[in-house]
Every structure is written in structure tokens, then in C-alpha cells.
Amino acid sequence: MEQPVRVAIIEDHPVVTEGVASWIRSDPGQRVRLVHTARDLAGLRNVPPPSVDVVILDLELSGELVTTQISRLVTAGYRVVAFSGHSDPVIVMETLDNGAHAYVSKEEGRDHLVEAVLAAAADRPYVTRSQARAMLADQGPARPALSEQERQALLLWFQGMSKASVGRRMSITENTVRQYISRARAKYAATGRTAPSKDALLARAIEDGVIRPGEIVPYQSFAHADRLSADRLSEDAPGR
């Protein structure tokens, strides 16, 4: 049996910390172990990166959004799973761009938080419905080009179908659905701001065969289609 994943919770409301702790305790496989809780980011000083695998971070601490602090945490070597009451796609996108492994809204917590922590510990993508929503809504100029299948899988997942239902709907296996969604997430890890956590996600995705280096192409506006060379961009991407 593998060692349980060690997590720290940064959350200013003790009742939420207590709730998260109870989800962790009720995991049948006991795959996650809570090693530290703190009410602010300063509380992380006692647990430097090697002693904690994943930080569950509330995005709003004492009334302040800490999305911009995430890049500092991931540079220090933490893996961050954001857990927030905010589900605004812009905040979700900023959180991911700053290097968080995953985003779990408070409504999604019970079903997804433990799984998201486990995926983050292995540097594997985990896409919640609120993340899918933010990716579908993204109009940013640096957004990656998603294939029609990836977009459709993300859309059906966002709509609320189970992955098995998405598979039936698209006439593909549930595993292929996961592949499409993970690939879309990996493409996002390859764009925007650089962060060690994003590099780790991408490297793992390539290693797992989720994505090939040549598939990472940024979104091309039709206005610029002739100016961008897909070959040149795919050469750049893996070296980031």
C-alpha cells in the first residue's frame, strides 16, 4: 500500500476546515492524511514543501483574495488545490494560470476535493465542472486551441453528465472522455505564465501519453492564422 498523501489546509473558517477534515477521514481508502491546518499563508512556514504533498487553499483569507500568492507557493515547491466559494470563471482561470493544480468550488467539495488532491499529488490533471466552465468561457488571447472532441467532452462534463454518460453520448469509452478532458487541461498548463507546477503537470501528461508535444498549439485567431506557424510553436512548447 502506498503512503497516504499529506495535505495542509489553509482556511480561515474553522468550520470549513473541520468539514474538509471529515471528507478526508471518510475516504474509504484513507488515501489522504491531514498533517497541518492554518488560518493564513504564514502558517505554512512550519511545513516546508517536502513535508507536505498538497496544500488545500481557500482563495479568500480574511476577506482578501490570494490568487496572486499562488505563484509564490508553487515556486516554493508546494502543489496547490484551490478550494473556494468563488466560481467566477475569471478567478478560476487566474488561479490555474498562477499554477494551482486544480480548482474545486465549495459546492463540488464533497465529490471532488479528495480526488483532486490525489491527482495533484501525482501531478495529474483533475478538471472539476467549475474548471470546465472556466475553460469553455475563456476568451483570453493566450488560450490554447482545443479540438472539437475536447471541447465537446468539456461541455458535456460542465453540463453535469457523469463521465460514463459523456462517453455514451459521444460514442467513446469513459477512459477516452478522461483523456480528452485531461488533454484540454494539459494544453492550459502549457500556456500563459510559467510555473514549476504547470511544467510538472505537462511533463506528467506527456509521460502518461495524454498529450504529445506536437499537440500543444495556442489558440489561433483567424486573423492571424497565416502568421503563426504550428511547427515553430510546437518546438517551443516542450522546452518551456
Add this chain to the structure above:
Amino acid sequence: MTTMQPKALMSDRYQRAFTIAVIVLVAGWHVAGAGGQLLHNRPDYSSFAFQCAMWLIMALAITAGSVLVLRGAPAWCPAWTVAVIALAASTAAAVASPASQMLAVNWSWGTAGWTGVLVLLRRRFAELAAFLTAEALAVLSVQVQDGLNRTDLAGFLAVLAWSTGGQLAVVAGVRALDTAAGRAAAAARSEHAARERAATAEIIQAARQARWLALQESVVPLVAELASGTADPGDAQVRIRCATQAARLRRLLAEGDDVTEALVHELHASADVAERRGIAVEIETAGPLPQVPEPARRVITDAAIAILTAARSQARITLAAIPAVTAGIAAGIAVSFVADTGAVIGLSAARGEVIIEQQQDGVMLWAEARWNSR
């Protein structure tokens, strides 16, 4: 009359007609009046060829001026260029006329004034006054040069009075007609606006009537059955009918609201009754959405009401734009419903521009309504 344009153009059309009348007057004067005088006094000029050249220059100035005014009110520079050329040619012709017979044989004076009237007609009155004054001074100075006697001066004043008087009368007349045409157009416009308002009120009235009729067909019989006791509130089917009609009434109220995302607003209204029944309804949108026309919105909210009425405890409604194939503009919308209805709902697959698909997985129903802009 269906559009605003013809009425708005009315005063323009009148103004154009007045402009053409002035052109005919000026050109007629130059050809018949000045031209006739020029030919009649042919033997008196020291150089008939020079007089003819001046006449031609002025004819060209009138032509250029006509083109200018037919294109709309001319700007300061082209208007004055034409006027000054006419004045210069007229003065040159006057200088070359025999001194003693200036008033008798000079054909050019009147034409220069009329050319000024033509191009300065709709500019500030002060400009025309300045031009006519300059012209009178030019003629007077030519006469002073030639040696002015009392008879000449009297003749000059008489000609000045009737020619300038005629020119000013034409200008005043055209301006009065312009004003009248503008007023008539404004009156027509306000009448048109009043008619538009009346038509809008009729459309609103018709829409209200249609809604009222819709209620007569659905809600009224149900209420009558409940009142008479033929419908039993304890019956599950009756309760479903009540929930559906209540949601439709709620939506009917929401349809009149002026909101930016009408579909989302109406879906919230449609969900209101289900939420009161204790169904947890989530409504989420992904990104900016296109405007959906009312008939399509109605098909989509009808599907929402049917699904939410059948939902047992939870429902999720999502809205996402369908990207266009060729450009970044949203080309349509996908509205999906995931609810624990336990069974597929009787929804028609396609109504109008909306296509509805369903899939059942255990107790969970997934349905998606897609609308595409054409």
C-alpha cells in the same frame, strides 16, 4: 408609410426644387437677358470678342456654381471662388465697355449679382450682402473712372435698386420657402412618430391579448376544474399540471422584463416554482451568450418547465455559447438540463429553430436544447 426616410427627406426635396428654380432663373438671365443685350449692342463694343470671352467665363462660373449647389450647400471656399470669378469677369467686361454708354450697353452687371445669389443663397446673409455691395462698388468705381455725371449716377442708382431688389427678393423668398418646408417636414416627422407609437402600442396590446388567450387555454380550465372539484389536488397528475401552469405564469411575467440576458432571466423565473417545491436548481452559464429571439426562448423555457416539473430533487441548467465555425462570434447556444426525473420527458425533438436531444442514464435525464442563429 413604413419607414422614417421619405418624410425626413421631404424638406430636402423641396430645397432642391427651390435651388433648381434659382439655377433656371440665373441661367435664363445670363442667356436671354445678358446674352441678348450683348448681341444687340454688338457694334458698340471696342472688342466684341473680349465681351464674348467674358460672357463665356461667366457662363462657366454659373455652370460650376450650379453643380456646387446641386451637391448640397457649398463650402465657403468654392462658393466664393465662383462668385469672385463672376465678379472679376463682369468688372473686366464693364471696364472694356464704351465709357459714355456704360449703363446702356453693359450686359454683365446683373449676371454677376445673380451668380452671387446662386452660390451664396444658403450661406450667411451677410456674405451675400457683402458680395452685392462689392459688386455695386466695382460698377460705381468703373463709372467714376469713366467720368461720372449726374445722369449716370441716377441711372446707376435706378439699375442698382431694381437689380439688387430683385435679387434680394428671390433670396428672401427661397429662405421663407426653406423654412416652410422644414416646418412641414418636422410636422410630418412628429405625425410619423405618433403613428409609430400607436403601432407599437398595438403590438404590445396584441402580445398581451395572445398571452391572455394562452392562459384561457391552459390555466383557466385548470382553475375551473379545481374550483368545481372535478380535479383532485391530491392527484399527482393534477399537481404536475398545477406546477407547470404556475411556472408558465411566472415565466409570462418574466418575459415582459427588459433585461440583458433574457433567456437566463426567464429560466430563473421558470425554476422559481420548482425551487419552492424543494428542488435544488443550479443555473450556470459559461462565457458570453448570444441574444436568443423570443420564440426560441419560449421553446427552451417550455422544455425547462417540463423537466423541472418532473425533477424529484435536483436539476442543473447550463448555458454555453456554440462557437461559430468561421469567426469568434457566438453562433448559437446550447442549454442543457440534467435532472433526476427518472424517465425521459415528452419533448418534441425540434420546434422552430430549436433542436432538443435527450439521454437517460438511470434516474438522471440529460437534455440539451440547441438554438443556432441563421
